[in-house]
Every structure is written in structure tokens, then in C-alpha cells.
């Protein structure tokens with residue numbers, strides 16, 4: 185009697201947990217994974233005063249820990265998170281969550297105080313303390329703690345060492361070091377010259393340019409969200425989604441043939457990776473005329489040069505994509521500067537606005553292209569394969 | 576006066592002690608300031624800082640931890656250099672040997688985990704500097720120095736990744752360095768490279784492009800191992816050390832840790 189109850193219970197339980205796992209596996213494809221995290225980020229930014237309250241934060245972390253522990257009972261999940269070089273990612277998630285809470289908690293307190301005209305947490309510029317002993321000792325303690333953590337970590341966990349390098353045996357999947365996996369993930373959507381060269385360069389340039397573009401004098405030297413919501417939201421999007429989330433996706437969910445595998449799925453190297461991708465030129469020259477069915481507009485990519493050979497065929501073929509991108513890069517900013525970015529434009533002026541748009545446009549072309557890929561299988565806006573210029 | 580104190584006093588009054596430490600025991604304001612100012616390492620600090628600035632909840636101690644990890648990496652790295660030869664024939668075997676035969680064989684573990692930790696710490700340091708708006712005037716320049724340090728830290732990690740010469744290493748570096756192939760104009764599969772000709776001779780090909788420069792060959796091989804070793808052990812750490820000194824100096828000159836104006 186009891187055994188049967190037990191087994192029914194166990195079956196029901198495994199039924200539930202299987203359903204949850206199946207759901208989470210299904211939600212692991214980038215379409216859902218990235219979209220859901222974006223929605224969570226937006227909710228998080230809108231409700232930062234609520235979720236930073238200690239009780240809420242503690243509850244959320246407990247839920248997260250419970251989720252992680254429950255997941256680790258699953259063989260596949262356990263395998264992927266305990267790869268020695270993947271341990272830092274769990275640490276990164278935990279620490280990022282912790283410090284984000286610390287920061288936004290103080291921002292919430294400061295913002296409430298600003299509204300009431302009270303002094304900030306950080307106020308009291310005059311009460312300076314001497315570096316010796318106050319800071320030097322803090323540093324010493326931090327150093328000792330850090331050493332202990334490192335040594336214990338080194339004792340508990342061996343550094344990974346795989347079989348010796350073998351240039352003829354290509355592992356599948358081949359992954360870059362974990363901190364570059366966000367960029368490797370972009371290779372799914374962009375050619376290497378964009379994902380591996382242009383975007384990283386723009387990230388560096390953009391970070392260096394940040395203090396010169398953000399002319400908002402408020403929020404200098406203390407935590408706040410209310411005084412600079414736009415800059416913080418944009419940065420957090422870049423940081424949390426384009427960096428952290430893509431790294432997690434790249435390490436935990438990308439398997440053989442760069443296919444997506446849910447966290448509770450086995451990496452099966454034989455799953456086919458077939459995708460029929462289309463370019464804007466196909467949409468304009470083939471799909472649209474096909475669909476319209478006009479007598480005078482036959483489907484087919486242009487293959488002949490025009491203007492007596494001065495306009496090569498590829499320019500005609502790619503004209504729709506070029507027009508589209510030019511609109512995005514050059515016309516849209518003008519419209520934005522006159523409408524929703526009007527205030528920003530007046531604050532920072534023409535030159536800074538150009539740099540601002542250069543950086544913003546490249547940052548947001550990534551999610552735009554992701555969405556177009558997920559929805560329409562878009563491969564390239566502009567594809568001049570002849571010269572390796574594919575965007 | 577206890578024995579301990581009298582020995583202490585005796586030592587501090589000796590000529591040797593006085594020749595090393597120019598200030599008295601740091602017990603009052605003046606000698607404490609002197610303790611920081613008269614020490615080449617400590618004087619990279621400001622003498623006084625905002626009380627709110629050194630709270631753990633303000634800086635998360637992340638800048639300091641990044642620096643500490645940099646030091647730990649330097650020390651363990653130098654020790655590793657005693658055992659490791661950057662040659663394809665020996666590299667892997669030396670790593671095995673380190674694990675199997677060397678007393679305190681934890682060196683490689685500490686070095687590797689420390690590297691990961693440094694990458695995380697520097698990101699979080701940047702996040703806190705961003706979220707406290709500490710990149711705003713007068714600290715724009717120091718933020719820029721920081722960004723370069725961030726790039727150097729990632730490059731340090733990346734170049735070190737190759738050195739064990741195992742499957743993980745060469746394929747991760749292959750994936751990473753393949754990007755250089757696609758550098759506009761300078762990579763042989765990059766946009767514009769096909770237009771670079773002198774007469775009939777193409778300038779940019781697999782044996783002359785940016786990736787070749789990085790790897791010292793057309794694939795990750797002995798040339799790459801040596802180059803990455805030199806970059807990892809000498810070039811990048813030196814540049815980083817200089818920039819860290821500059822970074823600290825500027826923290827001090829820009830008015831110590833930031834706070835509301």
C-alpha cells in the first residue's frame with residue numbers, strides 16, 4: 185500500500201519535474217532565452233525600488249539557489265556547470281547578481297532621499313579619514329581573504345588539462361575562452377569582420393567615449409537611477425544582455441554544431457543543423473514579385489551591370505538592403521534627434537550626437553538582426569559576398 | 576612597559592630601522608600621513624579618503640581586488656616560468672610535470688583560477704565605477720585608462736589560455752584568432768583585402784595578413800606558442816603594470832575616490 189503510494193507520488197513528482205525541464209529546455213532557444221531576459225531586465229529597471237527591498241531580494245535569491253540545486257540533480261545540467269572552466273560563470277552570475285543588488289538598493293535609497301531633499305548615503309564629503317590605518321587595513325584583510333579563497337579553490341578544483349594539442353582533431357563544438365563567448369555567439373548572426381572585429385572595437389571605443397558623450401552632470405559619485413535612467417538602462421542592456429546573457433547562452437546552451445541544447449538535454453552530435461536563410465535582396469527581387477505576381481516584374485536577382493558597366497550587378501542586387509541600412513544609419517538619427525532624442529541632441533550637440541548614434545546604432549543592430557533572424561530567417565541586409573562585405 | 580614593547584622600541588630606534596622607515600610609529604595624524612607619503616608603494620594612495628568612499632558597499636573593493644589578483648598572477652606566473660618551456664615538444668609535458676612532480680603543485684591552479692577571478696573582478700569594478708557615475712568629470716581620463724586595462728586583462732587571459740598546449744587551448748585560440756582573418760583590409764578574408772594589390776601581386780593573403788602576424792604562421796603552431804608566451808609573460812604585463820601605476824596616480828590626483836560634489 186505504502187509503496188504504491190510512494191511510487192505514485194514519485195511518478196507524479198518526476199512527471200512535474202520532467203514537465204518543468206521540458207519547458208525550460210524549450211525556452212532555451214535564443215528566441216525565448218534572450219527575449220525573456222530582456223523583459224526581465226526591463227521589469228527589473230522599472231521596479232528597482234521593489235525588488236531591492238531586502239525581503240524580496242532574499243526570497244528571489246533563495247528561489248534562485250533552489251532552482252540551481254534542483255537543476256544540478258539533473259545529470260546533463262550538472263555536467264555542464266561543473267566543467268572546471270565553467271565554474272567561473274556560476275561565480276560571475278552570483279557576484280553580478282549580488283553587486284547589482286547592492287548598487288540598486290543604494291540607488292533606491294538615494295533616490296527616495298533625493299525626493300525628500302535628504303542627504304545621500306554618500307554625503308558628508310568633509311569627513312575624510314586617513315588612508316593609514318583605515319584603508320590600508322581594509323586592503324590587508326581583503327588580500328588575506330582573497331588569498332584564502334584562491335588557495336581553497338585551487339585545492340578543491342584541479343585546473344583542466346585535456347589531451348595534448350592535436351591539429352587534426354577538431355572538437356565539436358570548438359569554443360573560445362568563456363569571456364569571449366558573447367562575441368562568438370554573435371557569429372551566428374554576423375560575419376566575423378563584424379562580430380569579431382568591428383563590434384569589439386566599437387565596444388572599446390564606446391566605453392572610452394562614454395564620459396565624453398554623457399554630459400549629464402548629476403549622479404557623479406553616488407548611486408542613483410532616477411537621475412540618469414537613460415544612460416543606466418542602455419548600459420545595463422549592453423552589460424546584462426549583450427554580454428552576460430550571451431556568455432551564459434554560449435557556454436551552457438551551445439553544443440555540437442553550435443546547436444542549442446536545453447540545460448537538461450544530452451549533447452547529441454548527430455542533430456542536424458539545417459537552416460534556410462534569406463537575404464534582403466531575395467525578399468525584394470524574388471519573394472515579393474513572386475507573391476505579387478505582376479506581369480512586368482519577374483522574380484529573379486539582377487545579374488547584369490547597368491549604366492554602361494559603371495554600376496556593377498551586385499550594387500543593383502543589394503540596392504534594397506543598402507537603402508534600408510542607410511535609412512537606419514543616416515536618416516533615422518535625424519528623425520530621432522527631432523523627436524524622442526530631441527533633449528539629448530540639445531544637451532550634447534551635433535558631434536557628440538553623431539558618435540552617440542554610431543555606437544547606439546551598432547549596439548541595437550544586434551538585437552534587431554536577431555529578431556529578424558528568428559522571425560524571417562534573415563541572413564544578410566547587404567550581401568556582397570564577392571568582396572566579403574556582408575552585413 | 577612589557578618586554579614586547581621594549582624590544583619594539585629598541586628595534587625602532589636602531590639605525591637600520593630608521594634608515595628604512597623615515598617616519599615615527601604611525602600613531603598620530605602627522606606620522607600616519609607620513610607613513611603613506613614616504614612609502615613608494617603606499618603613496619600611490621591618496622593620504623586621506625572620503626569615509627563613504629571606502630565603504631565596502633560603495634567600491635565593493637573591486638579595484639583593489641583586481642590589483643591584488645594582478646599581483647598574485649605575477650608572482651605565481653614567475654614561478655611557473657621556472658618550469659615551463661614554450662616549445663611545442665615540451666609545453667604539455669611541463670604542465671603535466673608541474674602537476675605531478677613539483678612541490679606545492681597548486682601553482683598552476685592558483686594561476687588559472689586567479690586569472691578567471693581577475694576577469695570577473697575587473698568587470699565588476701567597471702560596473703561599480705559606471706553605476707556610481709565615477710567616470711564623470713574630472714575622472715574621464717582615468718576611466719579611459721581603465722578601459723585599456725580591461726582590454727589588456729582580457730588579452731592576458733587569452734594569451735595565457737594557449738600555453739598548456741592541450742586541445743582546449745589550441746582550439747579556443749583557433750576560434751578566437753580566426754577573427755583576425757576577417758579584419759577589414761588587413762585580414763585575407765576581410766572586406767577590402769581583395770582590393771590590395773601591387774601590380775598583379777596580392778598584398779594580403781593567408782601568409783601576410785593580421786592573423787599571420789598574431790600567430791607567426793597560418794595556423795596555431797609553434798610560432799603562435801612562442802608569440803603568445805612572450806606577449807603573456809613580458810609585453811602585456813609590463814604595459815599593464817605601467818598603466819595600473821598611472822591609474823592609481825590619477826585616482827589620487829582626481830580627488831581620491833569619488834563622492835557627491
Ligand code: HEM
Nearest residue numbers: 634638639641642701709717718721722724725831832833
Ligand atoms: C587592472 C585593472 C584595474 C585596477 C587594478 C584598478 C584599480 C582601481 C582602484 C584600486 C581604484 C580605487 C577605487 C576602487 O577600488 O574602486 C580604482 C578606481 C577607478 N577605476 Fe580602476 N582599476 C582597474 C581597471 C579599471 C577599469 C576597467 C575601469 C573602467 C573602465 C576603471 C576605472 C576606474 C575609475 C574611473 C576609478 C575612479 C573611481 C572613483 O574615484 O570612484 N578601472 N581603480
